[in-house]
Amino acid sequence: MKSSTLFLSCLLLAANSLSSDVTSWRNGGYGLYPDATPPLYWEDPASILWQVPTPIRGNACPLLIGNKLFYTAEPTELICADARTGKVLWQRSNSYEDVADITPEERIRIKNAIVANEQLAAKLKPFKKRIYQLTRRLRNDRSNEELKDQLKAAQNEQAELEAAAGNIPAKFKKPKTHNTNGYASYTSCSDGKYIFTCNSLGIVTKHDLDGNRIWAKVMEKPDHNWGGAVSPQLIDGKLILRFADYAALDPETGKELWRVKDPQTFGPPASFQLEGKWFLYTVRGELIRVSDGKKLKSQDWTIKQKTFAFFNTPFVSENRIYVVHGAAGIQGDVYCMEIPDTLKELERRGLKRIWHTVASKERYYTSPLAHEGLLYIFSMGQVFQVLDAETGEIIYSHKISGMRGRAFSGILLVNDKIYVGEENGVAVFIEPGRIFKELSRYDLGENRSTPIFEDNIAYLRTIDNLFALKAKDG
Numbered sequence: 001m002k003s004s005t006l007f008l009s010c011l012l013l014a015a016n017s018l019s020s021d022v023t024s025w026r027n028g029g030y031g032l033y034p035d036a037t038p039p040l041y042w043e044d045p046a047s048i049l050w051q052v053p054t055p056i057r058g059n060a061c062p063l064l065i066g067n068k069l070f071y072t073a074e075p076t077e078l079i080c081a082d083a084r085t086g087k088v089l090w091q092r093s094n095s096y097e098d099v100a101d102i103t104p105e106e107r108i109r110i111k112n113a114i115v116a117n118e119q120l121a122a123k124l125k126p127f128k129k130r131i132y133q134l135t136r137r138l139r140n141d142r143s144n145e146e147l148k149d150q151l152k153a154a155q156n157e158q159a160e161l162e163a164a165a166g167n168i169p170a171k172f173k174k175p176k177t178h179n180t181n182g183y184a185s186y187t188s189c190s191d192g193k194y195i196f197t198c199n200s201l202g203i204v205t206k207h208d209l210d211g212n213r214i215w216a217k218v219m220e221k222p223d224h225n226w227g228g229a230v231s232p233q234l235i236d237g238k239l240i241l242r243f244a245d246y247a248a249l250d251p252e253t254g255k256e257l258w259r260v261k262d263p264q265t266f267g268p269p270a271s272f273q274l275e276g277k278w279f280l281y282t283v284r285g286e287l288i289r290v291s292d293g294k295k296l297k298s299q300d301w302t303i304k305q306k307t308f309a310f311f312n313t314p315f316v317s318e319n320r321i322y323v324v325h326g327a328a329g330i331q332g333d334v335y336c337m338e339i340p341d342t343l344k345e346l347e348r349r350g351l352k353r354i355w356h357t358v359a360s361k362e363r364y365y366t367s368p369l370a371h372e373g374l375l376y377i378f379s380m381g382q383v384f385q386v387l388d389a390e391t392g393e394i395i396y397s398h399k400i401s402g403m404r405g406r407a408f409s410g411i412l413l414v415n416d417k418i419y420v421g422e423e424n425g426v427a428v429f430i431e432p433g434r435i436f437k438e439l440s441r442y443d444l445g446e447n448r449s450t451p452i453f454e455d456n457i458a459y460l461r462t463i464d465n466l467f468a469l470k471a472k473d474g
Helices: 001-016 104-140 145-165 343-349
Strands: 048-053 063-065 068-073 077-082 088-093 194-200 202-207 213-218 232-235 238-242 245-249 255-261 270-274 276-283 287-289 313-315 322-325 330-339 352-356 368-373 374-378 384-386 394-399 412-414 417-421 425-430 438-441 450-453 459-462 464-470
Touching: 063 450, 068 194, 104 145, 270 313, 287 330, 313 368, 343 450
Parallel strands: none
Antiparallel strands: 048 464, 063 068, 068 077, 077 088, 194 202, 202 213, 232 238, 238 245, 245 255, 270 276, 276 287, 313 322, 322 330, 330 352, 368 374, 374 384, 384 394, 412 417, 417 425, 425 438, 450 459, 459 464
């Protein structure tokens, strides 16, 4: 165990223990809530402190700052709610037309055109289907004048609808995204005074806690048609984010400080400090110096046939970093990497591999978690695996019954219990240790978000609702 990294780990744990605010994804990337005492049975009506409908979905996790909850909604909304009641205090849109330097009249015109085009998409479905069917029939009956007339009429009606919707300039058109991921899968981050948001339009914003937008920056669009999910982080006085490249912005101004090209990635990098210098380590095994963005010697792992399948955040524990990734039927890899003793050694040689274990060959959306000598991982297919953190030996592998959806909700350590969940809504609390023991489970509806915790309260964003769940007093 190295003293410099041990000090960092203790510092992070102390910060998580002393502050009830949750200011970034997975509470600093670790998923640790050592002092939280939420209820175990979330479907119990007595546990529901309040429940507020969220008519527009979002996959990102909420943040908690004082008595305010901050969360996002499709496609570009930032919402602030009262943490005591769930009541919305303010809501801000951060789309192209909101942040662009254009006249108020042009802004209204473009917004109206976008709304009209969204309504048009539903109206056009039957025409497109009709045109497709008539075109196929004409291939086999090219001389049929009646079919030609029907096709022309359908095409003309479609053209009239499109013309009536209004024109949207190319720079204001949203990029493609997968319906599961959407545009609002980036969890915001905060320094306690300001909120920094990203969305899959490639837009970054800074707001104060009252909803005033301080600055906005339009960057490149995500490099995958599924959209993006690399939540922003504040590290060493820089705002670290990724749409198509890793980049650092000045949080004060939004000015880009450096940029590092890399392959497609969906999980935020882990960070660690050595001799006062900060570094990023990605799920692909890339090592990046935060001060200037220089990429150092790294592993640069790949996955055969599924080169994009890197979804989570490595876990830093003292002088070790644990990484898990894979693809269904192709790969399932777990690595333990060691941070060297000195800055000179790190910058010259990078990290050292301690062990590598072949795990369940699946995707790993959830981030790993190390606790008391054990490493916990959870696959997309709901396989919960526990490894010896020192050797990489698989202690047990357990398929959690009753789970059917993809496991997006991250592994968390809540007090002395392990939390895992899946998108259909089933989540369980598990006893840590070398034998699988389920303590409780709940199902509050479809969700792809990860809950956050404050003392004896849990906050959960589902597709349809925002919940606050409180343990009974005494």
